[in-house]
Amino acid sequence: MKGVLLVNLGSPDSPEPKDVKKYLGEFLMDERVIDVPLWARTLLVKGIVLNTRPKQSAKAYKKIWWDEGSPLIVLSERLQSGIQNQSSLPVALGMRYGSMTMMKGFQELVDKGVDDILLIPLYPQFAMATTETIVVLADEIRKEHFPKVKITDLKPFYNDPKYIEVLSNSIAKHLEGNDYEHLLFSYHGVPERHIRKSDITSSHCKPNDRIDCVCCKTPSPAHEFCYKHQCKEVTRLVGEHLNMTEGTFSTSFQSRLGFDPWLQPYTDLTIERMGKEGVKKLAIVTPAFVSDCLETLEEIAMEGEEIFHEVGGKDFTTIPCLNDDSAFVDLLSQWINDWAKAETVTA
Structure with a gap:
């Protein structure tokens, strides 16, 4: 059975x-x-x-x-x-x-x-x-x-077309009528060494390539177990599905612990930077979670909003997880x- x-x-x-x-x-x-x-x-x-x-x-x-x-x-x-x-x-x-x-x-x-x-x-x-x-x-x-x-x-179903459609439709529904300036995809962070350890090729993933992320864009068997690549793919695929303009959405990582380097850019610093650069209306979605939890309801919806307002931001919109x-x-x-x-x- x-x-x-x-x-x-x-x-x-x-x-x-x-x-x-x-x-x-x-x-x-x-x-x-x-x-x-x-x-x-x-x-x-x-x-x-x-x-x-x-x-x-x-x-x-x-x-x-x-x-x-x-x-x-x-x-x-x-x-x-x-x-x-x-x-x-x-x-x-x-x-x-x-x-x-x-x-x-x-x-x-x-x-x-x-x-x-x-x-x-x-x-x-x-x-x-x-x-x-x-x-x-x-x-x-x-x-x-x-x-x-x-x-x-x-x-993992991060790139399944039907999942991308469901996630995209949920985002669109919660942003309907919202004239946000930037949509930030915030994923739970992991230490950079986790990416290296999960690299089945032992040579492809370069988590410290924080700017261009060439390895994430280069096809490789390593992507089957590369969290960083899979997060960035969700962002890219949703952006394509919603016909979003380049520069109006991006990826960041939250919830780091300790002093070792974690995946970057960090969400809290990204929120702060955007507010200081003049972004007044910011929306955030958290696609590493399917259920709202401490990391989405408190760290993002409360702490994140507080950071944004402290540096001059005005409207801070958090998009719920898919939940039920x-x-x-x-x-x-x-x-x-x-x-x-x-x-x-x-x-």
């Missing part, structure tokens, strides 16, 4: 410091998030970050917390419900971090008789700290607890049903 497991990032159980600390500890100790030797990661996370950051992060979570709970969890559950309404297959939801574990999602499906699972990481682009860590953990869970279960993972948009639900449901049919024919 076939079934589907949707997997998103996760969230603390509450915006209280103790729950935030527990969540951050699990998240930041993942070797694919902070990819340094265990001793160094332990020293950084448990010796420094968890002694300073939970209270600050808890304040941020409290700003965006809904009555129903964590926005990311609530929106993911709505997405799951929408897909379940369009599919005859059991659809479960798990989180990579936090109490709504992937293990619980697998168990829910297996308890219903599922032995063939389509794993859907809810990230359009591949990255070590998102897609890869989900796929790796899923395989570990399967080997240890469900060795007879088959898993097929949905590949009906067209996105339809698309994921179509991919699921296509997988089920193809698997049935093959079998």
Whole structure:
């Protein structure tokens, strides 16, 4: 029997410091998030970050917390419900971090008789700290607890024409009647070394090529696992789909941590620069996330707007993630049903 497991990032159980600390500890100790030797990661996370950051992060979570709970969890559950309404297959939801574990999602499906699972990481682009860590953990869970279960993972869909159409239509809908001057595509940042580590050719990706990004534009097998290329492709493809004029949209990266170089340009500095250069009406979309969360609702919609206004900007528009948009639900449901049919024919 076939079934589907949707997997998103996760969230603390509450915006209280103790729950935030527990969540951050699990998240930041993942070797694919902070990819340094265990001793160094332990020293950084448990010796420094968890002694300073939970209270600050808890304040941020409290700003965006809904009555129903964590926005990311609530929106993911709505997405799951929408897909379940369009599919005859059991659809479960798990989180990579936090109490709504992937293990619980697998168990829910297996308890219903599922032995063939389509794993859907809810990230359009591949990255070590998102897609890869989900796929790796899923395989570990399967080997240890469900060795007879088959898993097929949905590949990154960043350049799928139907996804680009859904994303573009959502952007256009939320910008209708808005005479913005510039549309900024802000993606979650990763350390530059992640790009080098993901380069299967060991020679193509040059993350420090911050201006021209020639490697991102040059066809290569490396692009299958290059987060930077895939982000830039989403920006380019959406720009083409919406017939946007060159210079009226661009790409940036947010949420850096530590002192190592991360993908550039940085979103906060880009917002500041544009305001200082005279841009009065700025719109921002965050296509690395499919569900609104702390990074979109607080870091962009609150902190980003504050930065923009401080340097003279006037109108700051944040475009929601796809969340449970009906067209996105339809698309994921179509991919699921296509997988089920193809698997049935093959079998």
